[in-house]
Amino acid sequence: MHERRSIILDVGVDAVFHTILVFSIFLLFAGHNAPGGGFVGGLVAGAAMVLLYLEGGAGRVAESVRVEPVALLGAGLALAALTAIASLVAGNALLESAKLELDLPLLGEVKATSALPFDIGVYLVVVGLVLMVLRTLGAEDGDGGEQQP
Amino acid sequence: MVVLVSGVGVLVLAYSRWYFSPQPGLGRFAGTLTAFAGSMLGLVLADNLLALYVFWELTSVTSYLLIGFEDRKGSARAAALQAILVTGAGGLVMLGGFVLLGQAAGTYSLSALLADPPSGPAVSAALVLVLVGAVTKSAQVPFHFWLPGAMAGPTPVSTYLHSATMVKAGVYLVARLAPAFATSGPWRPLVIGFGLASLVLGGYRALRQHDIKYLLAYGTISQLGFMFVLFGVGLPEATVAGAALLVAHGAFKAALFMVVGIVDHQAHTRDLRVLDGLGRRLPLVAGVAAVSAASMAGFPLLFGFVSKEAAYDAFLHSPLGGAGLVLAAVVGGSMLTVGYSARFAWGAFATKDPAERSLETVGPEVEPPHTGLLVPPAILAAVTVVLGLVPALASSLVYGAARALDPEVEAKTLALWHGFNPALVLSVLTLAVGVAIFALRRRVSRVQEAVPAVPSADGAYRGAVSGLNRVADRVTGVVQNGSLPVYLGVILATAVVLPLPALVRSPAPGDLLVAESPGQLAVAALVVASAVGVAAARRRFPAVLFLGAVGYGVAVLFVIQGAPDLALTQLLIETLSVVIFVLVLRHLPDRFQRRSVWPLGGAARVAVAGCVGVFVAAFAMVASGARTAPSVSGEFLERALPEAGGRNVVNVILVDFRGFDTLGEITVLTVAALGIFSLVRACRRDRDPDRDPDRDPDRDPDRDPEQPPGVSHA
Numbered sequence: 060m061h062e063r064r065s066i067i068l069d070v071g072v073d074a075v076f077h078t079i080l081v082f083s084i085f086l087l088f089a090g091h092n093a094p095g096g097g098f099v100g101g102l103v104a105g106a107a108m109v110l111l112y113l114e115g116g117a118g119r120v121a122e123s124v125r126v127e128p129v130a131l132l133g134a135g136l137a138l139a140a141l142t143a144i145a146s147l148v149a150g151n152a153l154l155e156s157a158k159l160e161l162d163l164p165l166l167g168e169v170k171a172t173s174a175l176p177f178d179i180g181v182y183l184v185v186v187g188l189v190l191m192v193l194r195t196l197g198a199e200d201g202d203g204g205e206q207q208p
Numbered sequence: 209m210v211v212l213v214s215g216v217g218v219l220v221l222a223y224s225r226w227y228f229s230p231q232p233g234l235g236r237f238a239g240t241l242t243a244f245a246g247s248m249l250g251l252v253l254a255d256n257l258l259a260l261y262v263f264w265e266l267t268s269v270t271s272y273l274l275i276g277f278e279d280r281k282g283s284a285r286a287a288a289l290q291a292i293l294v295t296g297a298g299g300l301v302m303l304g305g306f307v308l309l310g311q312a313a314g315t316y317s318l319s320a321l322l323a324d325p326p327s328g329p330a331v332s333a334a335l336v337l338v339l340v341g342a343v344t345k346s347a348q349v350p351f352h353f354w355l356p357g358a359m360a361g362p363t364p365v366s367t368y369l370h371s372a373t374m375v376k377a378g379v380y381l382v383a384r385l386a387p388a389f390a391t392s393g394p395w396r397p398l399v400i401g402f403g404l405a406s407l408v409l410g411g412y413r414a415l416r417q418h419d420i421k422y423l424l425a426y427g428t429i430s431q432l433g434f435m436f437v438l439f440g441v442g443l444p445e446a447t448v449a450g451a452a453l454l455v456a457h458g459a460f461k462a463a464l465f466m467v468v469g470i471v472d473h474q475a476h477t478r479d480l481r482v483l484d485g486l487g488r489r490l491p492l493v494a495g496v497a498a499v500s501a502a503s504m505a506g507f508p509l510l511f512g513f514v515s516k517e518a519a520y521d522a523f524l525h526s527p528l529g530g531a532g533l534v535l536a537a538v539v540g541g542s543m544l545t546v547g548y549s550a551r552f553a554w555g556a557f558a559t560k561d562p563a564e565r566s567l568e569t570v571g572p573e574v575e576p577p578h579t580g581l582l583v584p585p586a587i588l589a590a591v592t593v594v595l596g597l598v599p600a601l602a603s604s605l606v607y608g609a610a611r612a613l614d615p616e617v618e619a620k621t622l623a624l625w626h627g628f629n630p631a632l633v634l635s636v637l638t639l640a641v642g643v644a645i646f647a648l649r650r651r652v653s654r655v656q657e658a659v660p661a662v663p664s665a666d667g668a669y670r671g672a673v674s675g676l677n678r679v680a681d682r683v684t685g686v687v688q689n690g691s692l693p694v695y696l697g698v699i700l701a702t703a704v705v706l707p708l709p710a711l712v713r714s715p716a717p718g719d720l721l722v723a724e725s726p727g728q729l730a731v732a733a734l735v736v737a738s739a740v741g742v743a744a745a746r747r748r749f750p751a752v753l754f755l756g757a758v759g760y761g762v763a764v765l766f767v768i769q770g771a772p773d774l775a776l777t778q779l780l781i782e783t784l785s786v787v788i789f790v791l792v793l794r795h796l797p798d799r800f801q802r803r804s805v806w807p808l809g810g811a812a813r814v815a816v817a818g819c820v821g822v823f824v825a826a827f828a829m830v831a832s833g834a835r836t837a838p839s840v841s842g843e844f845l846e847r848a849l850p851e852a853g854g855r856n857v858v859n860v861i862l863v864d865f866r867g868f869d870t871l872g873e874i875t876v877l878t879v880a881a882l883g884i885f886s887l888v889r890a891c892r893r894d895r896d897p898d899r900d901p902d903r904d905p906d907r908d909p910d911r912d913p914e915q916p917p918g919v920s921h922a
Contacts, residue, residue: 090856090859091855091856091859091860091863092855092856093855093856094772094773094776094856094858095773095776095856095859096773096856096858096859096862096863097862097863098777098862099773099776099777099780102777102780102781102784103780105780105784106780106783106784109783109784109787112787128881129882129885132877132878132881132882133878135874135878136874136875136878139870139871139874140871143867143868143871174859174860174863174864174867177863177867177870177871178859178862178863180874181862181863181870181874184874184877184878185874185877187878187881188877188878188880188881189784191881191882191884191885192788192791192881192884193791195884195885195888195889196788196791196792196884196888197791
């Protein structure tokens with residue numbers, strides 16, 4: 060595997076990886092008003108992980124993403140569930156949205172709804188799932204990926 | 209009841225402190241016992257039928273854990289399983305009854321239900337169902353067998369659950385419902401029938417036991433039957449007597465079980481043929497036991513006497529037809545009670561005649577117990593004596609409880625001495641015959657041995673359980689035969705056949721639009737060609753690529769239709785699916801298997817595939833024309849911005865309108881991820897190079913990402 064590593068892929072992936080991640084976070088936050096959202100954002104981030112995997116196998120993924128997939132899955136699910144329950148605690152129906160509009164310096168007017176943490180939870184679960192798949196199915200045979208096209 | 213649950217609970221916890229030697233799992237035991245006490249309190253305090261049901265099952269579950277505390281012993285596990293199966297099944301039946309009752313009354317509130325009881329055949333059926341629950345929980349004949357089995361649990365558990373609290377849940381339920389429902393339908397004959405049968409059979413069986421703990425267990429069944437009769441009749445006087453008996457029984461039976469625990473703890477046996485002369489070694493314990501057993505037998509000056517007197521009195525003055533018969537049975541059962549009470553006290557502590565004991569006995573070498581073990585039963589015995597001498601002390605408790613159950617109860621005070629009346633005569637008669645039964649115990653046991661054993665309910669239980677297991681085995685063998693093509697075939701055939709009637713009945717679609725633009729046609733042609741490619745491919749890798757092409761084509765169609773969210777999701781999902789497929793393909797042979805696993809070969813596969821394809825297409829066409837309700841999308845579009853503060857309606861649906869669905873879906877995703885993880889782990893562990901490709905890991909990953917949350921309803 061390593062002797063057949065493509066320099067173009069290496070450099071290209073390194074160049075776009077962080078950009079893709081930032082884009083995925085943009086999608087996550089923009090999702091409430093424009094195409095995007097937690098699920099799509101998570102998939103884009105997952106695609107970035109896949110690129111890392113293509114570059115250097117499961118080892119490369121583990122090297123760059125130090126978080127345990129299980130931790131992401133758990134955190135995401137917990138965040139979403141807590142958001143759902145929080146509106147109950149506040150006396151509203153389950154998952155009812157609450158709005159918060161802030162006038163922050165520099166950023167101007169910022170609007171946040173309680174759906175955002177929920178969406179972040181979805182994002183984390185999706186990323187966790189992709190990482191889990193890459194780690195488990197991809198990690199066999201040492202570094203894996205010998206028969207990659 | 210609250211006093212009973214909490215008071216006995218505290219004493220049992222204190223007792224457990226000295227009963228158990230330090231051992232692992234004790235913390236778990238304490239936690240479970242406390243949880244049990246909590247659920248029991250909840251059960252007693254709940255006003256909502258469904259809440260009551262939940263607490264009811266919670267007590268079943270915690271008692272399962274408590275009976276099976278010694279989880280290394282197979283017999284304890286079997287007993288725990290038996291207890292939870294019987295009480296759990298009864299609880300489910302009861303839930304059915306509750307639902308019927310709640311639907312008939314229009315409310316699930318117990319107090320509202322009792323204030324205005326519904327009637328009708330549905331209510332009669334509901335009451336029978338509820339009674340089944342009560343009967344199983346309170347170990348009444350014919351479901352009594354689990355209670356002696358539950359004696360496998362540690363003695364503090366038996367003390368608390370199987371004398372003072374849990375088994376009284378059924379009695380409690382009967383007591384709550386009786387004032388309102390006693391007159392309706394099958395209630396009285398059923399309750400009184402179950403109660404009397406248990407009263408007599410329990411007493412009869414108790415006389416036969418050699419293990420003093422089992423003796424008490426059968427005695428408990430008998431006493432619970434007594435309470436069933438008293439409460440179930442639904443008459444004010446009987447209710448008062450029942451409440452008094454409930455308190456008295458809680459006190460003396462808990463004390464007796466604790467005494468058994470002490471004997472077991474110190475002498476390491478509970479066989480009354482082996483125990484010999486223990487009374488001289490443990491005079492205090494014997495004293496407590498004697499007082500409590502005498503109270504159980506109904507000797508004067510003890511609280512048990514007061515309650516039994518009240519019970520006799522209630523039936524003597526009952527306006528009910530057949531009261532005399534019930535009274536006779538109650539008196540008969542009480543005679544047996546006197547008999548086994550005496551047998552218990554004698555068996556545990558007396559110095560025995562050589563003819564009545566086994567060759568090796570335990571006695572003189574038994575050490576006195578720790579004071580901590582003795583104090584709780586002593587307190588209970590003291591309660592028995594004090595309340596017996598001055599019953600007025602318990603009056604407010606007993607009458608308060610009875611009035612809460614039945615508002616028609618008149619306030620009186622319990623008294624020790626009612627003067628010479630028929631009830632007193634009956635009491636004396638009971639004691640006399642009971643003592644006679646004990647005195648003639650050898651003859652009685654000979655008679656009991658001569659009587660052929662009735663078919664035991666325990667055997668029926670075993671038969672039912674093993675039969676169920678066999679059926680389950682058979683069904684699993686047929687349904688889960690392990691062939692993926694068969695599974696898929698069944699799933700697809702079901703998906704086609706079930707909606708078929710609806711499809712046939714729907715009106716034919718009206719004007720169908722072939723395409724809105726030539727672009728759509730071109731993309732559709734590409735999708736079709738790729739799909740054919742998937743089916744025609746001989747090798748796995750091209751098949752996967754064709755599958756990806758189908759997905760991308762559909763994504764393009766979404767774009768043309770103006771659904772960027774959907775298209776974006778579809779695109780990403782397809783990409784990831786292909787990658788994951790490839791990861792899995794590394795472990796599979798390059799080419800598809802030629803040999804068909806499908807019973808009918810390729811023809812059947814083609815037929816199923818064709819049917820599904822035609823059906824889905826037809827269904828899509830018909831469904832879009834068969835709308836009867838207005839579309840929700842308009843409403844969603846209107847509400848998205850003002851209510852959820854988002855302009856992207858797809859996202860708003862996902863995180864707000866249908867947020868609960870999304871929550872469920874990400875839960876599924878998490879479970880799927882964990883499933884992949886453990887499957888791959890398991891496969892890697894017992895990897896053998898010859899049969900490398902396991903079927904499972906290749907199904908899971910490709911299926912899950914293709915069901916993104918929200919796409920189905922977006």
